Amino acid sequence: MIRLVLAAFMLFAALPARADVDIQEITTPGGIDAWLVEDHSIPFVALELRFRGGTSLDAPGKRGAVNLMTGLLEEGAGDLDARAFSRAADSLAASFSYDAGPDSLSVSARFLTENRDDSMALLKDSLVEPRFDEEAIERVRAQILSIIQSDQKDPEQIARARFDSLVYGDHPYGSDENGTLESVGALTREDIIAAHQATLARDRLYVSAVGDIDSEELASLLDTLLSDLPETGAPLPDDASLNLPGGIKVVDYATPQSIAIFAQPGLEREDPDFFPAFVLNHILGGGGFESRLMTEVREKRGLTYGVYSYLADRDDAQVWMGSVASANDRVAQAVEVIQAEWQRLREEGVTQEELDDAKTYLTGAYPLRFDGNGTIANIAVGMQMDGLGTEYIANRNDKVNAVTLEDVNRVAREWLDPEALTFVVTGQPEGLTDTLN
Known part of the structure; x- marks a missing residue:
């Protein structure tokens, strides 16, 4: 009971x-x-x-x-x-x-x-x-x-x-x-x-x-x-040195569907460009069915059930990464479309409508995260580890809303790096050449 x-x-x-x-x-x-x-x-x-x-x-x-x-x-x-x-x-x-x-x-x-x-x-x-x-x-x-x-x-x-x-x-x-x-x-x-x-x-x-x-x-x-825990522990590790040379690494594995993980260098949570990049990523691949990658890879071409991207800010490394799964005979096309969309977004930027829709979603969804004591406690301790102040919850949506079209498109030009976009593909992909041997 x-x-x-x-x-x-x-x-x-x-x-x-x-x-x-x-x-x-x-x-x-x-x-x-x-x-x-x-x-x-x-x-x-x-x-x-x-x-x-x-x-x-x-x-x-x-x-x-x-x-x-x-x-x-x-x-x-x-x-x-x-x-x-x-x-x-x-x-x-x-x-x-x-x-x-x-x-x-x-x-x-x-x-x-x-x-x-x-x-x-x-x-x-x-x-x-x-x-x-x-x-x-x-x-x-x-x-x-x-x-x-x-x-x-x-x-x-x-x-x-x-x-x-x-x-x-x-x-x-x-x-x-x-x-x-x-x-x-x-x-x-x-x-x-x-x-x-x-x-x-x-x-x-x-x-x-x-x-x-x-x-x-x-x-x-x-x-x-x-109080009885040790005062100090082992030294924390140094920052990682990222190896993101751009290109494709194929890992041969007998499976009917290939899994592709891709990444380029990212940015720290403390970077002044973080919020524009956060909004940009929502438009690129973080916004579910409304994202550019989902539209181009799934909706228009039917190459996958899902594709996404996200900003991964770890303590010792920052990457901008994503993942897609596709049949062996179609994954090469999926990779090509992702590469092309990365390039297109860098060169052409986003529209005001895309920006407005992203900000509406991100600000509207944020309060829904605080749905109970356990969730709030988890968010609060994460904020501490990220170096955020107690005022962040009240100010976070203001930071999203402050992002302008100029901000987002400048960040797209300066941060999106198609040349560094590196893919690791596991499966037996047809038409993909391993360029990282």
């Missing part, structure tokens, strides 16, 4: 859609900075923790250690083994999730006000005293090895792996964060402990909370929850 109560609260908390979010910035007595959005309408709190670095902090020769370690955080802590930890969380109607990506390790907690202290004691054990029992290690290791084996047969995953290796080289971005069959198979418990100490440290921590809690309560909660 108590799990049904939490589910009802979480559903209830997801109903309102609003962008008038009042964010408080707090610093705890222990020196932890956090953002808080108070909402006392229901007795429920969403807490988000982010540790910068993520799987990029794998030690040399230990690829996959951070990912494996993260998967073990809920597999027993303190005096509780994996089953006892799960039962304890269920009994409190608390929900914890842990995930590792290339730039961060994330911890999400959802709990009822009445069970706050006990829920946070359980979460603290998972962060500070994970057991890393051998039985759990082998169980989670087997799950990850199964994922790696599956990815080795997935054309899209093969394309992404070859793209990452080509573009990012020896940087951690250039290899699979899951690791390889060999590297994961060789990881020891000591490697997992080292990954925990390298990653979950206070010098790379970002925190947001939304719900039924005030600033004093949150400050006390955070100091209790996080």
